[in-house]
Amino acid sequence: MGDNLRIRPAEPGDAEIITRFNVAMALESEGLRLEPATAREGVEASLTDPGRGRYYLAEEAGGVSGQIRVTREWSDWNNAEYWWIQNVYVDPPARRRGIYTALHRHVRGLAKAAGACGLQLYVERENGAARTIYERLGMRQSHYLIYEHEDI
Numbered sequence: 001m002g003d004n005l006r007i008r009p010a011e012p013g014d015a016e017i018i019t020r021f022n023v024a025m026a027l028e029s030e031g032l033r034l035e036p037a038t039a040r041e042g043v044e045a046s047l048t049d050p051g052r053g054r055y056y057l058a059e060e061a062g063g064v065s066g067q068i069r070v071t072r073e074w075s076d077w078n079n080a081e082y083w084w085i086q087n088v089y090v091d092p093p094a095r096r097r098g099i100y101t102a103l104h105r106h107v108r109g110l111a112k113a114a115g116a117c118g119l120q121l122y123v124e125r126e127n128g129a130a131r132t133i134y135e136r137l138g139m140r141q142s143h144y145l146i147y148e149h150e151d152i
Helices: 012-030 036-048 099-113 128-136
Strands: 006-009 054-060 063-075 080-090 118-121
Touching: 006 099, 012 036, 012 054, 012 063, 012 080, 036 054, 054 099, 063 099, 080 099, 099 118
Parallel strands: 080 118
Antiparallel strands: 006 054, 054 063, 063 080
C-alpha cells in the first residue's frame, strides 16, 4: 500500500463505481447476478440517505480501488450501536496491498470514536480468504447463527 492511499466518504458521484463493485462482489463471492439498474438504485438510496448506510472508498492516484459500507444497529442491551460492515470489495488488480486493512482500520476508528459497542459482519462460510483477513484483523466468529425469510 502506497502513501498515496486515501480513505474518504463516498459521494453521489461515486454511484457508478460502487455499483460496478457491488455487482462484481455478488458474482464473485456468492455466484449471484445482480440487476445493475436495481443495484444502482440501491446504491443511490444509500448515498442520499446515510440512515441506509455509509460507503467509504479507498482512493489512489489511479482512482477508486476498494470500498466498505457501514450500517448501524441500535442495541438497547448496550445502550450503543453495533456497526455492521457490508459491501466489502477491493478491485482485483489492487488486492494484496493492504487496501482492505486500511478500510477496516478506518471504519473501526470511526466506530470507536462514535462509541459503538462492536463491529460485526456477515461472511459466506466458503469464503476462506475473507475469513482469514477478518481473523488477522482481530475479528472472531460469533456464537450466533443467522436465520432469514427471503420470501416476504
